[in-house]
Amino acid sequence: MKRLILALLLAASPALANDPGEEIVAGLSQSSVSITADYAGAEILIYGAVKREAPPPKGGTVQVIVTVEGPEGPVSVRRKDRIWGIWQNNAAVEIDRAPSFYAVVTSGPLSRVLSETDDLRHRITIPRAIRSVGIASDADESPAFVNALQRIRTEEGKYSLREGGVQLTEQTLFRTDVGLPAALVEGDYTVRIFLTREGRVIDTIKRRIWVRKAGLERFMYQSAHDWPLLYGLASLLIAALAGWAASALFARFRP
């Protein structure tokens, strides 16, 4: 029995020696985003500190990675090919799950901040966040389709990677801004903060941002989905009234 405890202690001791008990404490400037008629994008401030039980170990520095992820769902990617002189959709690939929005901000160059294995484990970088395992393959070169998805969404500002975008002060305080685009999908956005040392994740926390349509926007969206027939007829009524009103107005000004 004594031997067993000793063995356990020995096994645990290197880990204990390496771990100064570093933990993240963090906050968001806002935990909800209301999409109203004048919504044109939002900036979220993510800030926090590294809490320590003991002074930080010598050698190697801590790094911070922040990810913000929008609601995910399956997507279909199609490729155009020239057939009979006309460019048309030909091959298609279905990707299991891809986030509608994904931003990664780090405190340094990604290759130094995060190791390959921990990236795989925590699905941190953009390619890892796209779940393309068991891809329904209609085309031989499905990786090209996944790359296309990344490229297009990056161009649209939906996916982004900002190396060095997290300001880290005195190995303790950190802050960064993540901009949400004007074209935004409703849902729960997950903010993940990773603390790494020598490429290994030593602590992680999750926060949630509620993104919801509000006011008139919410009312219209809900009516369109809950009472589609009524909504369609209402849109006709509005169209008819507007058409008639303009006609009546102009008739009055007729010389």
Next chain:
Amino acid sequence: MTLFLPIAEVSVNAFALIGIGAIVGFLSGLFGVGGGFLITPLLFFIGIPPAVAVATGANQVVASSISGVLAQLKRKAVDFRMGVVLLVGGFIGSALGIWVFSLLSAAGQVDLFVQLSYVLFLGLVGLMMFQESLRAILRARKAGKVEVRRAHVHTWVHRLPLKMKFRASGLYISVLPPLGVGAIVGFLSAVMGVGGGFIMVPAMIYLLGMPTKVVIGTSLFQIIFVTAFTTVMHAVSSQTVDILLALTLIGGGVIGAQIGARVGVKLRADQMRILLALLVLAVCFRVGLDLLLTPEEFYSITPGRLP
């Protein structure tokens, strides 16, 4: 000033939308076309998702057509009987079109089909109108006077059974050709998201032999109902009608339509037709170019699973 659209889920400049509405409304009032063939590509261009653009474009066409038809009514330029016959054909064609549309969207070929329809129909109609109106203008210039045309040119259209009197148009013809024209237009309305005025107007003039005076009003009258039907169908089946987007477009559109109708009175019929022909050809050329030029981006993304 930006506006977040609840159904399209994008943020766009409100003035750009009002501007698009006004331009399309102006043309609608001027030529008697709904303007769908212009508004749908323009909405694509400013980043509205295609499904929302098609459905909401139809809703906007309802408003500008009503505004236009009211202006035409005062000039007694609507043949209601002809309008109703065209409409019956329109609903048949529209139902067929919605069925074909769902088949094609399952195959991922809607874009191609819509583009090909644009090129084919706009090109055909545009060329025919351009040629005819150019010839009319040249003839009038050479002779120095307006040519006297025969009121009735008897073609195969006039030998068909089921004849009916259309008093406002001064016609006594079979109901089959207008039913057929209505059906084709209804089909295009569902598939291309257009009212179909650009094909209806020339078909009425050249195929049915209706006087230009009543063509515009009657075409607008029919378009109101076909696009209204399309709007409700889209709202129910795919929830893609964006009222806020429609309202902004309508705001510009109804005013444009009134001005257009006013300007239309001052223009001569052959001048008007040649202008419409040029516009139709320009859109046809633009859409056709997209099919032939090597695209900048080969890939496209649609949310949801493959069928």
